[in-house]
Amino acid sequence: MNGIAASQGIAIAKAYVYEKVAFIIDEKLIQEADISSTLERIEAAKEMTKEQLKAIGEKARASMGEEEGKIFETHMMLVEDPIIEQRISEHVTRDLKNAEAAVQLAMTEISEMFLMIEDPYLRERSADVVDVCTRMMYNLANIEMPDLSHISEEVIIIANDLTPSDTAQMNPKYIKGFATNAGGKTSHSAIMARTLEIPAVLGLKNITEAVETGDWLIINGAAGEVILNPNEVEIETYKALQSQLEGHKKELQKLLNEPAITKDGHLVELSANIGTPKDIESALKHGAEGIGLFRTEFLYMDRNSLPTESEQFEYYKEVAEGMKGRPVIVRTLDIGGDKSVPYLDIEEELNPFLGWRAIRMCLDKVSLFKTQLKAILRASYYGKLRIMYPMITHIEQVRQANDILEQAKAELREQQIPFDEAIEVGIMIETPAAAVIADLLIKEVDFFSIGTNDLTQYTLAVDRGNEKIAKLYNSFHPGVLRLIKQVIQASHKAGKWTGMCGEFASDPKAVIVLLGMGLDEFSMSASSILEVKEMIRKLTFSQAAEIAEAVTNKVEVEAIENYLARFAGK
Amino acid sequence: MKKMTVEIVNPTGLHARPASDFVKRAIAFKSDVFLENGIKRMNAKSILGILAMGLSQGSQVDIITDGEDEEEALEALISYITNLKD
Numbered sequence: 001m002n003g004i005a006a007s008q009g010i011a012i013a014k015a016y017v018y019e020k021v022a023f024i025i026d027e028k029l030i031q032e033a034d035i036s037s038t039l040e041r042i043e044a045a046k047e048m049t050k051e052q053l054k055a056i057g058e059k060a061r062a063s064m065g066e067e068e069g070k071i072f073e074t075h076m077m078l079v080e081d082p083i084i085e086q087r088i089s090e091h092v093t094r095d096l097k098n099a100e101a102a103v104q105l106a107m108t109e110i111s112e113m114f115l116m117i118e119d120p121y122l123r124e125r126s127a128d129v130v131d132v133c134t135r136m137m138y139n140l141a142n143i144e145m146p147d148l149s150h151i152s153e154e155v156i157i158i159a160n161d162l163t164p165s166d167t168a169q170m171n172p173k174y175i176k177g178f179a180t181n182a183g184g185k186t187s188h189s190a191i192m193a194r195t196l197e198i199p200a201v202l203g204l205k206n207i208t209e210a211v212e213t214g215d216w217l218i219i220n221g222a223a224g225e226v227i228l229n230p231n232e233v234e235i236e237t238y239k240a241l242q243s244q245l246e247g248h249k250k251e252l253q254k255l256l257n258e259p260a261i262t263k264d265g266h267l268v269e270l271s272a273n274i275g276t277p278k279d280i281e282s283a284l285k286h287g288a289e290g291i292g293l294f295r296t297e298f299l300y301m302d303r304n305s306l307p308t309e310s311e312q313f314e315y316y317k318e319v320a321e322g323m324k325g326r327p328v329i330v331r332t333l334d335i336g337g338d339k340s341v342p343y344l345d346i347e348e349e350l351n352p353f354l355g356w357r358a359i360r361m362c363l364d365k366v367s368l369f370k371t372q373l374k375a376i377l378r379a380s381y382y383g384k385l386r387i388m389y390p391m392i393t394h395i396e397q398v399r400q401a402n403d404i405l406e407q408a409k410a411e412l413r414e415q416q417i418p419f420d421e422a423i424e425v426g427i428m429i430e431t432p433a434a435a436v437i438a439d440l441l442i443k444e445v446d447f448f449s450i451g452t453n454d455l456t457q458y459t460l461a462v463d464r465g466n467e468k469i470a471k472l473y474n475s476f477h478p479g480v481l482r483l484i485k486q487v488i489q490a491s492h493k494a495g496k497w498t499g500m501c502g503e504f505a506s507d508p509k510a511v512i513v514l515l516g517m518g519l520d521e522f523s524m525s526a527s528s529i530l531e532v533k534e535m536i537r538k539l540t541f542s543q544a545a546e547i548a549e550a551v552t553n554k555v556e557v558e559a560i561e562n563y564l565a566r567f568a569g570k
Numbered sequence: 571m572k573k574m575t576v577e578i579v580n581p582t583g584l585h586a587r588p589a590s591d592f593v594k595r596a597i598a599f600k601s602d603v604f605l606e607n608g609i610k611r612m613n614a615k616s617i618l619g620i621l622a623m624g625l626s627q628g629s630q631v632d633i634i635t636d637g638e639d640e641e642e643a644l645e646a647l648i649s650y651i652t653n654l655k656d
Contacts, residue, residue, distance in 0.1 A: 074590045074617060083616045110618065117624070122585075125621055276581060278656070303628035304577065311579065314655060 003204035005224030006185050007193035010242040011177035012235060015215045016155035017208055018166070020146055025137070027101040030092070038092050041099045045139040049079050052135065052145075060168035064195070071128075071164045071188075078132045084110060100140050107133030124187055131163040151175070156219060158211050162189040172196050177219045179207050179226050193221075201226050252530040256287045260522075260533045266541035268515065270533055271327075271523040273501055277318040283526045287533070290327040292449065292523020293388075293501035294319055296372070297335050305343050306368060312375035320383025327384045329449060329499070329523075330376050331428065332369065332401075334358045334390040353457070358391035363400050373408040380420035388449055390428045395437065398427060398444040429498075430454035435483035438490035448491050449523070452502035456480050475504045476560045481551065485517045492518060499523055506532050508568035509561060515539065516548025535568075571636040572644045580654035583626035588654050593617045595650055601637025603647065614647075 030038055053076045061069025078084065084106055091102035107130060114126035138145040148157065148170035157175060159166070161182040167189070176198060183189050183202035193200030199221025211217065211228060218227040218238045227234055261267045271292035272283035283291065299307050299315055307315075319328055335341060336349075336357020344365075349355040362369035376387055389401050402425065412419055429435050430451035438448065452475050457464060459480050462473040475481075484500075491498040499521030504510045506524035511532055514522065522532060547567060554560045582588055596603040596614045603614035605623055607630070612619035614633070625631055633651075635643040 070587060070590075077590055077593055077617045081616045081618050082613050083618045113622070114618075117622070122621055122624065125618075129618070298581065302581075302626065303579070304630070307579075318655070 001201075001204055001207060001210065001226045001228065003179070003201040003207075003224050003226065004184055004190075005222055006183070006187075006190035006202045007178075007198065007200040008222040009177070009197065009199035010221070010238055010245060011156055011199050011217075011219045012230075012238055012242065013154045013156045013176040013217065015158045015179075015211045015213055015217050016151060017211060017213045018146075018148060018157055018159040018162075019208065020134070025100045025104050026098070027104075028098050029096050030098050032096065035093055035096075038099050038102075039089065041140065042088060042092070042103065042136075045099070045103075045136050046079050048139045049132070049136050050076050052139075053079070053132075056165065056168050060164070063172070064168070068164070068168065068192075068195075072168070075128060075132050075164065078128060079136070084129070084133070100137055103133055103136050103140065107137075127161060127163055127188065131165050135165060148175070156217050158207055158213075158217075159189075160208055161187070162192070164188055167192050172198075177221070178202070179204055179211075179217070179219055181205055181208055252534060255530055255533050255537070258533070258537070260289075260536045262515070262536055262539050262541045262544070264540040264542060266515075268519065268536065269499075269521040270529050270536075271329075271499070271521060272526040272529065273523050274319070274526075277315060277322060279526070280319060280322040284323075286526040286529045288326070288526055288529055290329075290521075290523075291319065291323060292329055292499050292521055294328055294330045296331060296333055297339070300333060300335060300341060300344075301339065303343075306371070309371045309375045309378075312372060313378045316376055316379035316385065317382045320379045320385050323383055325384055327386060329386045329388050329426065329501075331388045331390055332359070332372055332376075333362055336361065353454075353463075359389050359397050359401060360391065362389075363397060363404075366404060369401075370404055370408050373405050374412060377405075377408055377412055377419040377423065378417055380423050381418045385420065386424045386426060386447070388426045388428060390451070391430060391454075392427045392441065393431045393433045395440055395444065398441060402444065428454075428501075429487050430458065432459045432483060435459075435487050438487045439493070442491050442494045442496055445496075447496055448487055448498040449521075450484055450487055450498065450500040450502070452480075452484075452500060452504035455483065456504075459483060474557050474561075475507075475510065476564070477557050478552070478555055478560065481513065481560070484514070484519075485548075485552065488518050488520075497521065508532075508535060509564035511535055512539065512544050512564060512567050513548045513551055515541065516544035516546070518545075571634065572640045573632055573634045574644055574648055575630055575632050576648050576651050578625050578627055578629045578631065578654075579652060580656055581627050582654075582656050583629065584620055584623065584631075584651070585626070588656065589620045590617055592647070592650060593620060595646060596643070599635070599637070599639050599643035599646075601635045601640045601643045603643060604634040604636075606632040606634060 053072050057069050057072030087106035088102045091097045091105050111126040111129045115123055117123055135145055148166055151174050154174050154176050156177040159180050161180050178189050178193050178200040180189055180202045181204055190200055199219050201219050201224050216229055218230045259267055260270045269289050271290040272288035273293040274291055275295045275298050336352050336355055338352040392398055424446040426445050426447035428451045429448050456475045460477055462469050464470055464473045488498045497520040500519055501523040505522040506528035551560055578584055605612050605614045612623055633647050
């Protein structure tokens with residue numbers, strides 16, 4: 001069976017079909033005289049529900065962390081929610097329903113209302129309403145609500161859907177995976193599975209009917225695949241795959257605190273690209289030695305006015321502090337006609353990627369730019385920040401930007417606001433012009449960072465989005481590789497350094513060439529870091545340099561890729 | 571009755587934890603608290619009500635407080651929203 005791949009990994013275990021006893025509500029009408037006693041019963045059930053939720057929340061917090069505990073605080077709030085409360089009491093006082101029926105009706109009405117909302121986050125809240133109201137109904141009936149706390153052997157949980165109440169009390173030691181009828185990538189079961197690092201396949205529609213408790217199952221989380229009653233061959237195959245994956249994961253984990261150093265002692269830096277302060281957690285978890293690209297666009301998007309200096313300061317400071325002294329390259333605003341930011345009056349352009357964007361716009365909107373620079377400078381006091389200007393083509397742009405930076409520094413000094421006086425400044429190399437004059441540009445800055453996506457698009461004059469020419473887009477084109485080499489060499493000649501932010505820096509075939517060309521810093525999505533580190537630690541710098549040299553003698557893209565694939569496969 | 575318009579500044583919007591923390595603060599006051607965005611008016615002591623407003627970053631919303639501690643309530647809730655970061 002195939003469903004939504006919600007959390008990766010492979011599990012081979014017996015199924016445990018978790019079904020809540022269908023609750024048959026005895027719906028009846030009450031006498032008017034019974035209204036107050038009915039409301040009292042509901043009140044008592046509420047109190048009981050709150051007490052249970054408090055206890056479960058504490059347990060969840062202890063066994064699964066703060067985030068999980070927080071869910072139950074929201075649930076306790078739902079028990080007393082005025083909207084639910086009002087619906088329930090209306091069904092009692094106006095419609096003369098008994099307590100159980102009143103709660104059930106309110107639950108159905110409200111959860112259906114939430115299911116109609118488009119936002120996936122809000123839709124999931126309907127599950128919270130159902131979870132809480134169901135618990136109230138169990139309490140009204142004086143029946144203990146079933147949960148997963150009694151499971152004491154390794155199983156894969158099969159359910160319609162899993163709520164926080166279900167998962168909070170299970171012992172993670174025995175739960176090998178989830179497969180559910182409902183749910184999606186953002187549902188509670190998906191988040192829970194990823195936290196526990198167990199595989200989950202969701203949205204299978206009728207897995208609860210197809211499987212019985214005790215049936216053997218294989219779930220392959222990455223593929224969204226569930227195999228019912230697998231045969232011996234399948235079990236052997238997946239067991240081998242599983243131990244391979246686990247073995248590799250463990251090997252990689254051992255590298256977490258090791259340097260990215262080649263066998264012959266050449267050291268490079270592996271960093272992560274992030275978009276918001278929230279991404280720091282994952283960066284650190286995957287062993288990032290720094291942030292090679294902190295995109296600041298998100299702070300400016302989806303809003304109606306510019307972010308203020310103090311708002312930006314807090315945002316950047318969070319990253320500076322969160323990285324605990326590790327370097328963070330903050331890229332100044334890189335936005336243009338391809339993104340809609342209503343308050344910036346960017347007109348629609350025929351050719352936004354060749355238009356008024358990034359540094360071009362910032363140099364025209366000096367106060368916007370200076371505000372951002374001041375906020376970054378102020379935050380630099382709380383960690384190690386570096387500033388990087390995007391989309392440079394002209395040396396004048398770098399000089400102008402640096403002038404504005406000096407003004408920003410002078411203003412802060414005047415206000416006696418501390419900042420890092422030694423803050424380093426660099427530029428993105430993402431246009432062919434910048435790459436070609438790298439030897440001149442490096443005199444104005446402390447470092448380069450190559451943005452391979454744009455450099456490839458501008459060098460090859462290929463719009464990646466255009467299907468007819470998409471296959472021409474390839475960063476292994478010798479034209480692109482030569483530019484990269486030239487940029488790295490220009491920085492080294494000046495005693496400075498070059499990094500790269502872009503997925504090319506984590507492409508196994510590219511890593512060898514880039515290493516051999518002398519790239520100093522590789523910045524990528526956090527989840528690729530350990531694999532790249534493993535690769536670098538298996539290579540020698542002299543071998544990589546030879547390969548990089550050999551590549552420059554090849555002219556066809558395909559020949560280059562084939563040649564490199566031989567080394568990447570090892 | 572007191573009323574003031576405020577803009578949601580944090581990336582999450584008035585969702586998830588910010589929403590429940592907002593309700594916690596609203597409940598602490600004796601005054602009635604409502605949120606209004608021109609289309610809907612919702613009881614701000616209800617987590618469901620707030621979620622149903624779907625207030626994301628950049629949304630404008632009126633906070634209305636009505637009762638004996640309305641001034642204090644308005645001030646506290648405005649300051650909570652404008653200081654949200656996540």
